[in-house]
Amino acid sequence: MRQTQDTILEQFAAFFCQMKFEDLPQPVVQKTKMLTLDLLGVTIAGLKMEFPRITKDYLTSLKGIEEATLFGHEGKVPAIHAALANGISAHALDMDDGYRYGGVHAGVAVIPAALAYAESKQLSGKELILAIAMGYEIINRIAKAMNPSHLNRGFHTTGTLGVLGAAAACGVLAGLNKEQMTSALGISALQGAGLLEILHDGSMVKPLHPGKAAMAGILSVEMAKRGAKGPVTALEGPKGLFNAMADEVKLDGLFDNLGVEFYIMDQYIKLHAACRHIHASIDGLLSIMTDNELQFSDIADVSVTTYPVATSFCGSTVLPDTAEGAKFSIAYSTAMAAFYGDVSEDRYAPSIVDHPEIQALALNIRATTNDRWTASYPRERGATILVNSKVGQSFSVDVPLAKGEPENPASDADFIAKFKQNSTQYSDAITTKVLDVTLALDQHSVEDLTKALSKLAP
Incomplete structure (x- = not known):
């Protein structure tokens, strides 16, 4: 017999179903627009990487209903294909936003799914903003409860929990009722996947995790709309996600201030195209060089003292053999920062990975x-x-927090500068249009944004 108290997914579903755009504080609306702009920029830049090109070549070869924009492609594709491809491109540079208390990148799963689904349903920018904010809410709250245990078990939280955020966002866009929303979330939880072995081998395909999460979010909502019933205890059940994927889950406070305190406000952005666990090291080295007028040729050696998760993720490789591997090397990314004075998205190329100095x-x-x-x-x-x-x-x-954290925030000007840097391969007219529409997204339709994005095709 079913318990009478609502499960975790049912409580989230009830919240999502009653939220309206007007319930979002203005700072949440503004942060959502800036994070959307940030993800659009890293997606555009990610198209230059090999795995997004492989994905795009395959998906655009398939037949299907023309629903949504796939970045870098002139025509439209099925929404689930656009979510998959755009999610992969968005994570290819490892420059997407994140939440440090959860060890997770919510935006790279939520925004590609929500954008593709909203485009397919011809919805408004306000509806998209609300959906994105709700997607961040469930991912970050649950990731905070499960980590660091979940990460220590070898799971990539962005893949395993990104599905929940993508499903929540698309469920909001679809106008699901509580029962349908709960089913969509339960169906999505069954599909959460992502193994961190890719940090040691096969790092090229790491973006598959958020891409599949975005795709699964749309799939879950469409199944729930048609009557499919997902497990309502998919998280806390005896064989649910918590018991299967973590040794410790801290549920106290999971719903504290829900609807008042929005976790999207605690999101950081990356100003370096490397794993976040390296950013404090890069910031520190660059500040020492600037403050003391040091040149690359002046440096004999560098010692980085940090926390175990950073060395576990990024401390094992000194001389990587791929651009993707370099993003997860404290030694190599820090040396690259010293040589160039920055770690921008175009630094991670095979020629630089082989640079003798x-x-x-x-x-x-x-x-x-x-x-x-x-x-x-x-x-x-x-x-x-x-x-x-x-x-x-x-x-x-000492660098307690890298630039871009809420306590050491990036300004709106930093967001815009990063977007422009990530889109330099396109004309100012095209990128300015994307920028203008995104910054005023609550005054536009999603179609206005995707029309601007479609101009980014070769």
Whole structure:
């Protein structure tokens, strides 16, 4: 017999079904627009990577109803194909937004799914904004409850929980009732997947995780609309996601201030095209070089002291053999930052991975952990950077939080500058149109945005 108390998914479903755009505080609307702009930019730039090209070539070869825009393609494709391809492109640079308390990238699953689904249903920008904010809400709250245990088990939270956010967003767009929404969330939970072995081998295909999550979100909603019933205890049931994928789940506070405190406000953006766990190291090294007028040729060696998750994700490879692998190397990405003065999206190319001077410094960068940074994680994702110069000088700095976190925020101007940097391969007229529509998304239809995006095709 079913329990009378609502399950976790039923409680989220009830909340999603009663929320309206007018219930969103203006700062939430603004943050949602800026995060949408950010993801559009990294998706555009991600098209240059090999795996998105492989995906696009395959999906555009298939037949299907023309519903939604696939970035970099002139025609439209089925919405589930657009969500898959755009989700893959958005994560290809590892430059998409994230939430440090959950170890998760919500936007890369939610926004591609919501954008494709809203386009297929010819909805408004206000409806899209509400849907995106709701998708972030369920992903970040559940990721915070499950981590770090979930990550430590080897699961990629963006893939395993991204499905819930994609389904929530598309369920809001579809106008599902509580029962349908609960089923959609339950169906999506069955499809959550993502193994972190790709950090050690096969990193090219890591973006498959959020792409599949976005696609599964749309699929789950369409199945629920047609009467499919998902398990309402898909999370906390004896064989549910919690028991299967984590050793510890902290449910106290899961629904605290729901509808008042919106977790999308705690989202960070990346200003470097590398794994987030390296950003404090990069920020610290660049600040030392700037403050002390050091050149690349002045540096003898670098010591990075950080927290165990950072070294687990990014400390095993010093000389990567692929551009994707370089994004997960503290030593190589830090050496690259010292050489170029930045770690922008175009730095990760095969020629740079093989650069002899960067390789030489990378061999002299050591990453370790200490109790201070271990104890403060995830409240702080910090690092201490010590630079020794060739003339015997030493310089050190502590970076508790990289730029882009809510406590060390990126400004709207930073968001816009990043978008422009990520879209330099297109004309100013095209990118300005995308920028203008996104920044005023609540005054536009989704079609206005996707028409602008369609101009990005070759």
